[in-house]
Amino acid sequence: MKRTGTARVVALALCASLAAGCGVVSGVTGDSGDGPITVMTWAPEKTAATNKPGMPAMAKAYARWINAGGGINGRELRILTCNDHNDTVGAARCARRAAKEDAVAVVGSYSQHGRSFLAPLESAGIPYIGGYGVTDDEFSSTLSYPVNGGQAALMAGLGEQLARACGPVALVRPDSIAGDQLPLLLNSGLRSGGHRGAEDQLAAEDATEYADHARQALRRASGDPVKRGCVVPALGDRTSTFMDSFRRDRKDYPAVRTASVLGSVDQSLVDATGGRSGPYEGTYVTGWYPVETDKRWDRMKKVIREHAFDDNRIDPADPGVQTTWIAYTVLTSVIERLGDREVTAQAIRNTLDNGMRVTTGGLTPPLTWRFEDLIAAAGFPRLINPEVTFQVVHKGRLVAARQGFVNVEKTLVDAEL
Template sequence: MTASRRRTARLADVVSVAACTALLAGCGAIPGTAGADKDTVTVMTWAPQGTEATNMPGMPAMAQAYARWVNSEGGVNGHRIRVLTCNDHNDTVRAARCAGRAKREGVVAVVGSYSQHGRSFMPALESAGIPYIGGYGVADQEFTSPYSYPVNGGLPALVAGNGRQLAAGSCSHVSLVRPDTTVGDQLPRLINAGLAAGGSGPVTDVRAPEDASAYSRQAHKALADAKTYAAARAGTALRSAAARGPCVTAVLGGRTDTFFDSFRQLRKDSPYVRTASVLGSVQQSLVDQSGGPRSPLEGAFATGWYPADGDARWKPMKRVIEEHAFGDNRVDGSDPGVQTTWIAYTVLRQVLKSMDEDESVTAKSVRRALDQGEPVGTGGLTPKLNWNYDNMLAARDFPRIVNTTVTYQRVRNGRLTPVHDGFVDVQKTLENGASES
């Protein structure tokens, strides 16, 4: 990390959060996790399920599989892991209940979770002193609260990185289709910062409802604007400008496939308009479901946090899924949510290993180890992570981003494949994007 990183503060401004429903029978159905005692470390993982918007059932399922694996190996420093799960239903009141239950159950951390509603859950965790390790990165509070320990750069890093990737991909103009929400309102300036770093921009901002069943109007606007801007800039026929043609990127979470389905119908006479998204909004399972090599996403640019699904560094996770998820089809190893939960629990395990065997494992001691301990390795899936004061980002809106790296991928022959080896650091792009707010 560079010396320009520093801790800053700001009032968080997102919305709501989670409802608590234990997915374990009596919170103890997983072998080796029943019955809390002094040798048991209790944690919680929450995520929305069964809603009309984004659903992340694989995250609590991955947490359960991870606990089975660790406990089958004898635990960590003699401690068995007990996982409680909660469904926030993408609802502010229910989300707050999840956090309240975490406090009542005395969990030492909330790990590998997804919720858009940081304003609801974070104050409850802060009042109880409970650390939030490895949130998915969609709530502002994940990147401002001193009780949050993110493992990736969240949506800000993905969108800023997507702008840089599209600029490097010679997009003459970019239309951004994004949710008409508080979180979505941040995205145009972040992608503009990325585009500007590559000498492109500004983006056309296309707002869309996050729970629509079709996006014909937004698809028409994105395509029309892309063609208009490309024609004006190229000064020649669009078809002759394919090497530096227009691009449309959609960041709509679980509704991104719905948008591209609408977009595909309009794009038939404009094949030179290229597509893009970020991992999470687009993932390998979506490419497979939409036709593989014949998918409308063939050739699409994609920006992710982690190495591509086929990378050898994912082998330990895939082995655990095979041996301890018991065929649970919620656990898709190519899903960035599942991957984030794996990394977050890897951080928890490393932190527990770093503590003295006779030290009491509490929320306070876990937080102290995170704040003061050595950098935490994740098997090369991220750079080593360290949340001490010197590693904070010089950005008012998200100082807690300590991992500012992304990966560039592209859909080729029906597979998401890396564009090049290694990570791309978007620290300066994030700081520039934040300074524009």
């Protein structure tokens, strides 16, 4: 990466009383002179539901690596982190803090409360680069620049992966707004391959056990005497809790397989539950990116080894960590493109909107956010990357079930959302 030269930035201040509601001039946030370039990464930590502590930790490690090499165009990258606590108030507070501290972008972050954080970001003109993709709002706001296809692409892709592999399919998913679209997307993929669709089971996202749900799902998935059924737990961090209940009853239904998406199942979870002798052996998994053992992740792993200082929150197999890495790759490319021009939120947005093409070392297809690059999926007007990977747990390791990326654009467009 090029890290030479000096970016000149005009000092532009937000209204000092933003929190009191006086308003912000859109797109003027930025750093002054030769000072640091400030960005923010947020994620929930230590909550009862989904947690992604590795994402802000990865952002800090990335900044240490970049700054050790002289920064971006000679300027230090300063990272602000925030815990949104998995609630609307926390998400909004993080966004307001980003505006107050003149962040030029929010990068590589996770939050289930898109409406709460996007409104303050839009008021300040701050771009949201590489969100995890867990909410629809990330795929509708003109200030959002997603790097993957979000949960929509994962579920549509999983449906395609399972259409010919499974008999009856039982989906166990959160009883939440974010969970409501999962059956529609999964079924779109299943039906694209001639499958009748999945049985939909709602479950609490923060439950401490899922015994009843596991038994019901196993019964539903075992209804075909000819073709093996599949149970699809899509419960985020609580997938492992579901599987504790599932494995106790699975002995009565040995033919039933499991399937899920990255974020609900990853290599660390497979390892922690027994590897090849555990409940995930043979599980079908759909992801956004290549498997963690792929050589394309070597640079990220090297940065983690040398700059994370044994921070055990950072797991290179975590798709949240991987998303943060890719999002910061985009940010760095944009700022390098700006050269000696002002590094402001508006300058970053203009560069992305005007057709800049970002390559990520093969971890995603080339990314560009021009209008003509957006796919025509209802409800996801900002989605530019409808490609996923098919994986399977084989001998205790997540490996590629099919080489290369699989484009699920048609399935997303056809989904009845």
